[in-house]
Amino acid sequence: MPDKPFPWYCTRCKKATIEPSKQRYEFTQKHDGRTQQIVIDAIPIPTCTNCGYQTFDQSTLAVITEETYKQLGLLTPAEIRQNREVLYLKQQEMQDALGLGGNSLSRWETGHVYQSRALDRFLRVFFASGEARRILKNEDRTDVEDVEQVCLVKRCFSHIPRSLSCQRVTFRSDRFATAYEGN
Numbered sequence: 407m408p409d410k411p412f413p414w415y416c417t418r419c420k421k422a423t424i425e426p427s428k429q430r431y432e433f434t435q436k437h438d439g440r441t442q443q444i445v446i447d448a449i450p451i452p453t454c455t456n457c458g459y460q461t462f463d464q465s466t467l468a469v470i471t472e473e474t475y476k477q478l479g480l481l482t483p484a485e486i487r488q489n490r491e492v493l494y495l496k497q498q499e500m501q502d503a504l505g506l507g508g509n510s511l512s513r514w515e516t517g518h519v520y521q522s523r524a525l526d527r528f529l530r531v532f533f534a535s536g537e538a539r540r541i542l543k544n545e546d547r548t549d550v551e552d553v554e555q556v557c558l559v560k561r562c563f564s565h566i567p568r569s570l571s572c573q574r575v576t577f578r579s580d581r582f583a584t585a586y587e588g589n
């Protein structure tokens with residue numbers, strides 16, 4: 407209840423003694439195999455003047471979340487979503503372009519999980535570079551069903567032996583070239 411006027415009722419000492427307060431807040435955050443110290447100098451934490459009980463309301467938690475992303479050096483969930491929307495991409499389209507599995511992008515954009523450092527850098531390149539996005543689009547892999555669709559429509563792949571029209575055929579739309587990977 408961030409809009410409720412102070413003082414708030416303290417559930418620990420049963421008095422109306424919680425007042426606004428700005429404090430230094432420090433904690434360790436594990437991310438991507440490392441442990442990092444997060445330090446926030448002046449964060450609003452409503453605190454009981456009688457017993458010291460701290461109240462973490464929604465606005466406090468929002469500041470902690472935002473600062474944690476910044477200090478870990480990661481794009482925030484809002485930054486990821488805004489950058490995607492600037493490119494007029496749906497979540498699924500961007501997932502496909504990046505080759506992400508499951509609902510990774512959705513989980514990053516809602517802040518359910520932190521993206522790894524490597525994928526954070528990948529996101530930054532994707533957002534910043536039209537060339538990177540073009541490369542990723544052209545390198546899209548198609549599965550057998552897609553290739554067979556191409557066969558029917560354009561007859562480009564009619565020479566693929568049935569025994570080889572297996573799991574992994576790379577299709578380059580720019581040159582109509584195919585490559586067989588493995589057996």
Ligand SMILES: [Zn+2]
Pocket residue numbers: 416417418419420421423454455456457458459
């Ligand atoms: Zn108290």
